[in-house]
Amino acid sequence: MNKQFYHLKLEELYTKAKEIEIHDNQRFVIFSDLHVGNGKYGDDFRPNAKLFQTALHDYYYEKGYTLILNGDIEELHRYTLAEIRSTWKSLYSLFDAFDAENRLYKLSGNHDSKLFNLPGEPLRYKLYESLKLNYKGMTLFLFHGHQPSYFYEKFNEISGLLLRFIAKPLRIKHYSVAHDKGRRFKIEKRTYEFSIEKNIVSIIGHTHRPLFESLSKLDSLKYKIENLLRRYAKSGDEKQKFLEKQIEEIKKEIDKSIMTKGKEQAISSLYSSQTLAPSVFNSGCVIGKRGMTAIEIKGGKISLVHWFNEDVDEKYRKNDGKNTSQLDNTGFFRTVLKRDSLDYIFTKIRLLT
Numbered sequence: 001m002n003k004q005f006y007h008l009k010l011e012e013l014y015t016k017a018k019e020i021e022i023h024d025n026q027r028f029v030i031f032s033d034l035h036v037g038n039g040k041y042g043d044d045f046r047p048n049a050k051l052f053q054t055a056l057h058d059y060y061y062e063k064g065y066t067l068i069l070n071g072d073i074e075e076l077h078r079y080t081l082a083e084i085r086s087t088w089k090s091l092y093s094l095f096d097a098f099d100a101e102n103r104l105y106k107l108s109g110n111h112d113s114k115l116f117n118l119p120g121e122p123l124r125y126k127l128y129e130s131l132k133l134n135y136k137g138m139t140l141f142l143f144h145g146h147q148p149s150y151f152y153e154k155f156n157e158i159s160g161l162l163l164r165f166i167a168k169p170l171r172i173k174h175y176s177v178a179h180d181k182g183r184r185f186k187i188e189k190r191t192y193e194f195s196i197e198k199n200i201v202s203i204i205g206h207t208h209r210p211l212f213e214s215l216s217k218l219d220s221l222k223y224k225i226e227n228l229l230r231r232y233a234k235s236g237d238e239k240q241k242f243l244e245k246q247i248e249e250i251k252k253e254i255d256k257s258i259m260t261k262g263k264e265q266a267i268s269s270l271y272s273s274q275t276l277a278p279s280v281f282n283s284g285c286v287i288g289k290r291g292m293t294a295i296e297i298k299g300g301k302i303s304l305v306h307w308f309n310e311d312v313d314e315k316y317r318k319n320d321g322k323n324t325s326q327l328d329n330t331g332f333f334r335t336v337l338k339r340d341s342l343d344y345i346f347t348k349i350r351l352l353t
Contacts, residue, residue, distance in 0.1 A: 032205025
Protein backbone atom coordinates (compact mmCIF):
# COMPACT_ATOMS: atom_id res chain seq x y z
CA MET A 1 0.00 0.00 0.00
CA ASN A 2 2.80 2.41 0.93
CA LYS A 3 4.63 1.89 -2.35
CA GLN A 4 1.44 2.35 -4.33
CA PHE A 5 0.70 5.55 -2.37
CA TYR A 6 4.00 7.29 -2.98
CA HIS A 7 4.26 6.18 -6.60
CA LEU A 8 0.78 7.54 -7.38
CA LYS A 9 1.59 10.77 -5.55
CA LEU A 10 4.79 11.32 -7.52
CA GLU A 11 3.02 10.44 -10.77
CA GLU A 12 0.38 13.06 -9.95
CA LEU A 13 3.04 15.68 -9.20
CA TYR A 14 4.89 14.83 -12.39
CA THR A 15 1.78 15.01 -14.57
CA LYS A 16 0.55 18.39 -13.31
CA ALA A 17 3.96 20.07 -12.96
CA LYS A 18 4.46 23.51 -14.45
CA GLU A 19 6.76 23.08 -17.48
CA ILE A 20 9.51 25.52 -18.48
CA GLU A 21 11.84 25.22 -21.46
CA ILE A 22 15.35 26.18 -20.41
CA HIS A 23 18.43 27.03 -22.48
CA ASP A 24 22.16 27.48 -21.97
CA ASN A 25 21.89 31.27 -21.80
CA GLN A 26 19.62 31.13 -18.74
CA ARG A 27 20.62 30.91 -15.09
CA PHE A 28 18.69 29.27 -12.25
CA VAL A 29 19.36 28.91 -8.55
CA ILE A 30 17.40 26.51 -6.34
CA PHE A 31 17.07 27.03 -2.59
CA SER A 32 14.87 25.13 -0.17
CA ASP A 33 14.11 24.94 3.54
CA LEU A 34 14.46 28.48 4.84
CA HIS A 35 11.89 27.88 7.64
CA VAL A 36 11.45 31.63 8.09
CA GLY A 37 9.94 32.52 11.47
CA ASN A 38 9.37 35.58 13.63
CA GLY A 39 13.00 36.66 14.10
CA LYS A 40 13.14 35.55 17.73
CA TYR A 41 14.54 32.48 19.49
CA GLY A 42 13.48 29.37 17.60
CA ASP A 43 13.51 31.07 14.20
CA ASP A 44 15.81 28.71 12.30
CA PHE A 45 16.28 31.25 9.50
CA ARG A 46 17.71 34.02 11.69
CA PRO A 47 21.36 32.81 11.99
CA ASN A 48 21.88 32.72 8.20
CA ALA A 49 19.46 35.52 7.27
CA LYS A 50 22.14 38.07 6.40
CA LEU A 51 24.14 35.50 4.42
CA PHE A 52 21.08 34.45 2.42
CA GLN A 53 19.81 37.94 1.67
CA THR A 54 23.26 39.24 0.71
CA ALA A 55 23.94 36.31 -1.64
CA LEU A 56 20.45 36.56 -3.09
CA HIS A 57 20.74 40.26 -3.92
CA ASP A 58 24.44 40.85 -4.59
CA TYR A 59 25.06 37.63 -6.48
CA TYR A 60 21.93 35.95 -7.85
CA TYR A 61 19.77 39.00 -8.55
CA GLU A 62 22.61 41.06 -9.98
CA LYS A 63 23.80 38.19 -12.19
CA GLY A 64 20.38 37.57 -13.72
CA TYR A 65 19.47 34.27 -12.07
CA THR A 66 15.90 33.00 -11.88
CA LEU A 67 15.11 32.05 -8.28
CA ILE A 68 13.38 28.76 -7.51
CA LEU A 69 12.24 28.35 -3.89
CA ASN A 70 11.63 24.64 -3.43
CA GLY A 71 9.41 24.48 -0.37
CA ASP A 72 9.41 25.11 3.39
CA ILE A 73 10.13 28.79 2.88
CA GLU A 74 7.76 30.00 5.63
CA GLU A 75 7.62 28.08 8.91
CA LEU A 76 3.82 28.00 9.18
CA HIS A 77 3.79 25.10 11.61
CA ARG A 78 5.06 27.49 14.31
CA TYR A 79 4.20 31.02 13.20
CA THR A 80 1.47 32.94 11.42
CA LEU A 81 2.09 34.31 7.96
CA ALA A 82 1.36 37.83 9.24
CA GLU A 83 4.13 37.77 11.85
CA ILE A 84 6.60 36.24 9.38
CA ARG A 85 5.90 38.88 6.74
CA SER A 86 6.07 41.76 9.21
CA THR A 87 9.40 40.52 10.61
CA TRP A 88 11.15 39.85 7.31
CA LYS A 89 10.03 42.73 5.08
CA SER A 90 13.48 43.02 3.51
CA LEU A 91 13.37 39.34 2.50
CA TYR A 92 10.00 39.72 0.80
CA SER A 93 11.23 42.86 -0.95
CA LEU A 94 13.94 40.69 -2.51
CA PHE A 95 11.39 38.07 -3.57
CA ASP A 96 9.26 40.91 -5.01
CA ALA A 97 12.20 42.11 -7.11
CA PHE A 98 12.67 38.66 -8.68
CA ASP A 99 8.92 38.27 -9.16
CA ALA A 100 8.56 41.67 -10.86
CA GLU A 101 10.97 40.47 -13.56
CA ASN A 102 9.30 37.04 -13.88
CA ARG A 103 12.33 35.43 -12.26
CA LEU A 104 10.62 33.69 -9.33
CA TYR A 105 9.06 30.25 -8.97
CA LYS A 106 7.81 29.26 -5.52
CA LEU A 107 6.97 25.67 -4.63
CA SER A 108 5.22 24.46 -1.49
CA GLY A 109 6.63 22.16 1.17
CA ASN A 110 5.05 20.43 4.13
CA HIS A 111 5.72 23.40 6.45
CA ASP A 112 4.17 26.02 4.15
CA SER A 113 1.44 24.06 2.36
CA LYS A 114 -1.16 26.13 4.26
CA LEU A 115 -0.45 28.95 1.81
CA PHE A 116 -2.85 27.28 -0.63
CA ASN A 117 -5.87 27.85 1.61
CA LEU A 118 -5.15 30.45 4.31
CA PRO A 119 -8.39 32.40 4.87
CA GLY A 120 -8.03 36.11 4.23
CA GLU A 121 -4.39 35.74 3.13
CA PRO A 122 -4.03 36.14 -0.65
CA LEU A 123 -1.06 34.47 -2.31
CA ARG A 124 1.74 36.98 -2.74
CA TYR A 125 3.36 34.82 -5.44
CA LYS A 126 1.97 32.09 -7.63
CA LEU A 127 2.50 28.80 -5.84
CA TYR A 128 3.24 25.40 -7.35
CA GLU A 129 3.63 21.88 -6.00
CA SER A 130 6.05 20.80 -8.70
CA LEU A 131 8.03 22.10 -11.65
CA LYS A 132 9.65 20.64 -14.77
CA LEU A 133 12.68 22.22 -16.38
CA ASN A 134 12.92 20.81 -19.91
CA TYR A 135 16.43 20.91 -21.35
CA LYS A 136 17.08 19.58 -24.87
CA GLY A 137 14.23 17.10 -24.50
CA MET A 138 15.44 15.99 -21.06
CA THR A 139 13.61 16.71 -17.80
CA LEU A 140 14.63 18.04 -14.41
CA PHE A 141 11.70 17.42 -12.05
CA LEU A 142 11.49 19.67 -8.97
CA PHE A 143 9.33 19.07 -5.90
CA HIS A 144 9.93 19.65 -2.21
CA GLY A 145 10.47 16.02 -1.23
CA HIS A 146 7.95 15.23 1.53
CA GLN A 147 5.43 13.81 -0.94
CA PRO A 148 6.88 10.25 -1.14
CA SER A 149 6.29 9.93 2.62
CA TYR A 150 2.90 8.60 3.77
CA PHE A 151 3.56 10.10 7.20
CA TYR A 152 4.14 13.67 5.99
CA GLU A 153 1.25 13.58 3.52
CA LYS A 154 -1.31 12.20 5.99
CA PHE A 155 -0.22 13.67 9.34
CA ASN A 156 1.19 17.04 8.33
CA GLU A 157 -1.58 19.01 10.09
CA ILE A 158 -1.18 17.07 13.35
CA SER A 159 2.59 17.61 13.20
CA GLY A 160 1.98 21.33 12.77
CA LEU A 161 -0.32 21.51 15.79
CA LEU A 162 2.24 19.74 17.98
CA LEU A 163 4.96 22.15 16.91
CA ARG A 164 2.85 25.27 17.45
CA PHE A 165 1.11 24.46 20.71
CA ILE A 166 3.65 22.24 22.47
CA ALA A 167 7.14 22.59 21.02
CA LYS A 168 7.02 26.37 20.46
CA PRO A 169 5.79 27.36 23.98
CA LEU A 170 8.34 25.02 25.56
CA ARG A 171 11.05 26.49 23.30
CA ILE A 172 11.88 23.06 21.89
CA LYS A 173 14.00 23.32 18.77
CA HIS A 174 12.56 22.22 15.45
CA TYR A 175 12.78 18.44 14.85
CA SER A 176 12.38 17.29 11.26
CA VAL A 177 13.15 14.49 8.83
CA ALA A 178 16.67 15.95 8.69
CA HIS A 179 17.25 14.33 12.09
CA ASP A 180 15.76 10.95 11.15
CA LYS A 181 18.15 8.89 9.00
CA GLY A 182 15.60 6.17 8.30
CA ARG A 183 12.89 8.48 6.96
CA ARG A 184 15.43 10.52 5.05
CA PHE A 185 16.78 7.45 3.30
CA LYS A 186 13.27 6.21 2.41
CA ILE A 187 12.43 9.52 0.78
CA GLU A 188 15.66 9.54 -1.21
CA LYS A 189 15.21 5.89 -2.24
CA ARG A 190 11.62 6.39 -3.40
CA THR A 191 12.59 9.50 -5.33
CA TYR A 192 15.45 7.57 -6.91
CA GLU A 193 13.20 4.67 -7.97
CA PHE A 194 10.68 7.02 -9.57
CA SER A 195 13.43 9.00 -11.31
CA ILE A 196 15.11 6.02 -12.97
CA GLU A 197 11.72 4.71 -14.07
CA LYS A 198 11.12 8.02 -15.87
CA ASN A 199 14.76 8.55 -16.98
CA ILE A 200 14.74 11.99 -15.39
CA VAL A 201 16.65 14.03 -12.83
CA SER A 202 14.73 14.86 -9.66
CA ILE A 203 15.74 17.83 -7.51
CA ILE A 204 14.34 17.91 -3.99
CA GLY A 205 14.88 19.55 -0.60
CA HIS A 206 13.13 18.53 2.64
CA THR A 207 15.81 16.24 4.10
CA HIS A 208 18.30 19.13 4.46
CA ARG A 209 20.99 16.79 3.09
CA PRO A 210 22.76 17.96 -0.08
CA LEU A 211 22.97 15.32 -2.80
CA PHE A 212 24.72 15.48 -6.15
CA GLU A 213 24.22 12.72 -8.73
CA SER A 214 22.48 10.57 -6.06
CA LEU A 215 25.58 10.77 -3.87
CA SER A 216 25.88 12.17 -0.35
CA LYS A 217 28.98 14.03 0.78
CA LEU A 218 30.39 10.82 2.26
CA ASP A 219 29.83 8.90 -0.97
CA SER A 220 31.51 11.66 -2.96
CA LEU A 221 34.54 11.66 -0.66
CA LYS A 222 34.95 7.91 -1.10
CA TYR A 223 34.86 8.22 -4.88
CA LYS A 224 37.29 11.14 -4.74
CA ILE A 225 39.87 9.32 -2.61
CA GLU A 226 39.64 6.27 -4.88
CA ASN A 227 40.39 8.42 -7.94
CA LEU A 228 43.33 10.07 -6.17
CA LEU A 229 44.75 6.68 -5.24
CA ARG A 230 44.57 5.58 -8.89
CA ARG A 231 46.36 8.77 -9.98
CA TYR A 232 48.98 8.28 -7.26
CA ALA A 233 50.13 4.95 -8.67
CA LYS A 234 50.79 6.55 -12.08
CA SER A 235 52.49 9.74 -10.84
CA GLY A 236 56.06 10.80 -10.27
CA ASP A 237 57.63 11.63 -6.89
CA GLU A 238 56.72 15.34 -6.80
CA LYS A 239 53.16 14.71 -7.85
CA GLN A 240 52.85 11.88 -5.33
CA LYS A 241 53.81 14.21 -2.47
CA PHE A 242 51.06 16.59 -3.49
CA LEU A 243 48.52 13.77 -3.83
CA GLU A 244 49.51 12.34 -0.43
CA LYS A 245 48.46 15.58 1.27
CA GLN A 246 45.13 15.56 -0.56
CA ILE A 247 44.49 11.91 0.31
CA GLU A 248 45.30 12.55 3.97
CA GLU A 249 42.88 15.51 4.14
CA ILE A 250 40.06 13.55 2.52
CA LYS A 251 40.71 10.56 4.79
CA LYS A 252 40.32 12.84 7.81
CA GLU A 253 37.02 14.13 6.42
CA ILE A 254 35.77 10.58 5.84
CA ASP A 255 36.74 9.48 9.35
CA LYS A 256 35.08 12.54 10.86
CA SER A 257 31.93 12.02 8.82
CA ILE A 258 31.65 8.37 9.84
CA MET A 259 32.14 9.25 13.50
CA THR A 260 29.49 11.98 13.49
CA LYS A 261 26.91 10.30 11.24
CA GLY A 262 26.98 6.82 12.74
CA LYS A 263 25.36 4.15 10.59
CA GLU A 264 24.49 6.51 7.75
CA GLN A 265 27.53 5.45 5.76
CA ALA A 266 26.10 1.94 5.52
CA ILE A 267 22.97 3.06 3.66
CA SER A 268 23.89 6.36 2.05
CA SER A 269 24.09 5.13 -1.55
CA LEU A 270 22.26 1.81 -1.49
CA TYR A 271 19.22 3.02 -3.42
CA SER A 272 19.72 0.27 -5.96
CA SER A 273 21.52 -3.05 -6.29
CA GLN A 274 22.56 -1.94 -9.78
CA THR A 275 25.06 0.73 -10.79
CA LEU A 276 23.98 4.00 -9.24
CA ALA A 277 22.50 6.46 -11.74
CA PRO A 278 22.90 10.24 -11.17
CA SER A 279 19.13 10.76 -10.89
CA VAL A 280 18.66 12.53 -7.55
CA PHE A 281 19.90 15.94 -6.47
CA ASN A 282 19.13 17.83 -3.27
CA SER A 283 19.79 21.53 -2.72
CA GLY A 284 20.28 20.97 1.02
CA CYS A 285 19.03 23.88 3.10
CA VAL A 286 19.56 27.53 4.04
CA ILE A 287 19.62 26.84 7.79
CA GLY A 288 22.80 24.80 8.08
CA LYS A 289 25.20 25.32 10.98
CA ARG A 290 28.10 25.83 8.55
CA GLY A 291 26.26 28.04 6.08
CA MET A 292 23.84 27.18 3.29
CA THR A 293 23.80 25.15 0.10
CA ALA A 294 22.04 25.55 -3.24
CA ILE A 295 21.80 24.05 -6.72
CA GLU A 296 22.79 26.26 -9.66
CA ILE A 297 22.04 25.62 -13.34
CA LYS A 298 23.73 27.68 -16.03
CA GLY A 299 25.51 27.19 -19.33
CA GLY A 300 24.34 23.59 -19.62
CA LYS A 301 25.93 22.67 -16.27
CA ILE A 302 24.54 21.92 -12.82
CA SER A 303 26.45 22.72 -9.63
CA LEU A 304 26.12 22.17 -5.91
CA VAL A 305 27.40 25.27 -4.12
CA HIS A 306 28.09 26.12 -0.49
CA TRP A 307 27.85 29.65 0.94
CA PHE A 308 29.52 30.48 4.26
CA ASN A 309 31.13 33.27 6.26
CA GLU A 310 34.85 33.60 6.86
CA ASP A 311 34.61 32.31 10.44
CA VAL A 312 32.94 29.04 9.53
CA ASP A 313 34.83 27.36 6.69
CA GLU A 314 38.39 28.60 6.73
CA LYS A 315 39.60 25.38 5.07
CA TYR A 316 37.93 26.30 1.77
CA ARG A 317 39.47 29.77 1.74
CA LYS A 318 42.97 28.38 2.35
CA ASN A 319 42.95 25.21 0.28
CA ASP A 320 40.48 25.71 -2.53
CA GLY A 321 41.11 29.06 -4.17
CA LYS A 322 40.12 27.72 -7.59
CA ASN A 323 36.53 26.93 -6.63
CA THR A 324 36.07 29.43 -3.79
CA SER A 325 35.61 33.18 -4.06
CA GLN A 326 34.57 36.01 -1.79
CA LEU A 327 31.47 38.01 -2.61
CA ASP A 328 32.92 41.52 -2.99
CA ASN A 329 34.00 42.64 0.50
CA THR A 330 31.07 41.13 2.36
CA GLY A 331 32.92 38.47 4.36
CA PHE A 332 30.75 35.84 2.67
CA PHE A 333 32.18 33.14 0.39
CA ARG A 334 30.85 30.80 -2.26
CA THR A 335 32.49 27.50 -3.14
CA VAL A 336 31.54 25.02 -5.86
CA LEU A 337 31.40 21.58 -4.24
CA LYS A 338 30.46 19.61 -7.37
CA ARG A 339 29.77 20.47 -11.00
CA ASP A 340 28.91 18.49 -14.13
CA SER A 341 27.29 18.99 -17.53
CA LEU A 342 23.63 18.13 -17.95
CA ASP A 343 24.42 16.32 -21.20
CA TYR A 344 26.85 14.03 -19.39
CA ILE A 345 24.42 13.38 -16.51
CA PHE A 346 21.54 12.46 -18.81
CA THR A 347 23.83 10.27 -20.91
CA LYS A 348 24.78 8.34 -17.76
CA ILE A 349 21.13 7.98 -16.80
CA ARG A 350 20.24 6.68 -20.27
CA LEU A 351 23.07 4.15 -20.32
CA LEU A 352 22.77 2.98 -16.71
CA THR A 353 19.00 2.52 -16.41
